[in-house]
Amino acid sequence: MPPSSEKSASFESADVNSADRWDAPAIGLMDLDAFFASVEQLDHPDWRGKPVIVGGSPHKRGVVSTASYEARTFGVHSAMPSATAARLCPQAIWTSGSYARYKELSQNVMSILLDETPLVEQVSIDEAFFDVTPGRFSREHPIEICRRIQRRVAELGITCSIGLGVNKTVAKIASEREKPRGLTVVLPGSERRFLAPLPVEAMSGIGPSTAKVLHSFGIKTLGELSRANTARLEGALGVSGPRLIRRAGGLEVSVVSEAAAPSEAKSVSNERTFKEDLTDETEIRAAIRHISCIVGRRLRKNGLKGCTVTLKVKNSVSSSHTAQKTLSAMTDQEDQFGPVAEELLQEVWHNGQPVRLLGVGISGFDTGAQRPIQPALFDEQDLTPSDATRQGKKKTRSHRPPLSGVTDALKDKFGSDVIKYGRDLRFEDRISDTMPMGKNDV
Structure with missing residues (x-):
């Protein structure tokens, strides 16, 4: 398991701290580092420092769910066929995992976020957006809040990386910038400079097919995307074209929904x-x-x-x-x-x-909102055979x-x-x- 020491970084320098004024929305994206594998290393101390793979069996067409950082050095990554992962890292420790255990720790982490703000939007078992805009629920600097979140998560025996910016797009990309235990801060006003050199694939919502369209227009970086012709991209990608242009320029306006009840599944x-x-x-x-x-x-x-x-x-x-x-x-x-x-x-x-x-x-x-419902007069699965074959006569319901x-x-x-x-x-x-x-x- 990675050590619990904290790293702090900015895309500009390592000097970004709470002395920097923050007078804009402050949205973070917290991402638990190699979560499933980290939980297994927490629960099995003798697995720490060793390559651990959580996933299905290589002999049963399994797929890798998560690989520890030790396993990743061999080229193993999530969604990889387990047979491939076994060839790349034959010495790995394999486990099918325990979703109940992962869910338990995930809920503990989300409680830490909720201690800081009611605006927590969980997007997966190991990832959540949170809004710590100064003056909304706290006067504390957003960077200090993020550092406290990281310290408290580390006390659980696992670690997280956080991206902090003015909107969800910036926060998401920043969270992936430095791992594990990274805190990447994009100060208000510097979004465009942060995003510009990155490949278009770095932005969520741009998959292989969309990237192929963008490349056909000679657009390979987010900076180039931010300067693209709006009408041209709308013709190629529909309404998502102009939206991608705004996001690539750091102009997205994001809303973090208030945390739903834990039992509220989508x-x-x-x-x-x-x-x-x-x-x-x-x-x-x-x-x-x-x-x-x-x-x-x-x-x-x-x-x-x-x-x-x-x-x-x-x-x-x-x-x-x-x-x-x-x-x-x-x-x-x-x-x-x-x-x-x-x-x-x-x-x-x-x-x-x-x-x-x-x-x-x-x-x-x-x-x-009540949906309009057209009730069925007769449910065929409730009809007797004789009822179902009679035409023009009232059918009975069981x-x-x-x-x-x-x-x-x-x-x-x-x-x-x-x-x-x-x-x-x-x-x-x-x-x-x-x-x-x-x-x-x-």
Whole structure:
């Protein structure tokens, strides 16, 4: 595990300190350093100073979730196939990880941020924006607040890096400037000079396809992007073009939302990576139903109902596609959203194409605004065979509780393996052990 000594830096010099006046918004981005691996080194003292990889097995099509800094010196990085990581660093210590433990420490870190400001926007288990603009909730200098956050996080046995600037774009890029234990400060008024020499790929929201478009216009740095022709980029990238130009010039105006309740998830999802690619449509659909059941159980366990169904299909490590559909009513029943996920398959997959990973997610939990709902007069799954075949006659509705409630109760009492459908048994030994890590997910 890295030592807990503090580093402090600015993109200009190492002399930036609280003597520098700060009369603008102050937004920080706190990023926990090699978080999962650092937690493992904290909990296993004999692993400290050694290469540690958290991820799925190299023998089960696993993927690296996090690599310690010792493992990174061998070229190992997150999202890398575990088989590749094992070749690069054969002496690494491997663990599949413990999401419950990571979540526990993450909540402790977020509590530290909340001690400083109520404006904390968690974007993942190990990353959060926070607003410490002078005069809003404290008269203390933002740099001193960031230093205190780093010291308190270090007391937990892990470390973090922080980027501090006037908006989210600057803070995010600054947080990645110096790791681990870095504090990179971009003083108000110096945003453009900080951003200008950086490649366009350094800015979030610019992926390979967008970068390719920008490169075709001869735009390779953020400085060049900030001076680009607005109309030209809007024609090529739509409304995001002008927005990218403003962000590249440091002109973004950011709002950090007040921290949501810990239980307030934005989505409930589950993913499964397969040891061998699926190519048969029947098997792929069975896998979607299998995953939908897991998601349905999680929804009910957390008392959530959603209306937006998302299907994710990954054909390779670097190729991923998603499709989405909004239902007319909220649900937590897989027999309602599962068939919709199956329908979405035709939008992101064609016959014979290999499927490495499948994911099903439910979102749209916001009940603040009532959605218009067209109630169904008859639910076909509730009809008797004779009812369903009669035309023009009133159909009767069964009042039996959903089967999911019965199976949930049995699994709660006797364990998740007490009941298994054929589709579950079909994939029992064909799933990678990579730990899914969704953002804002239950």
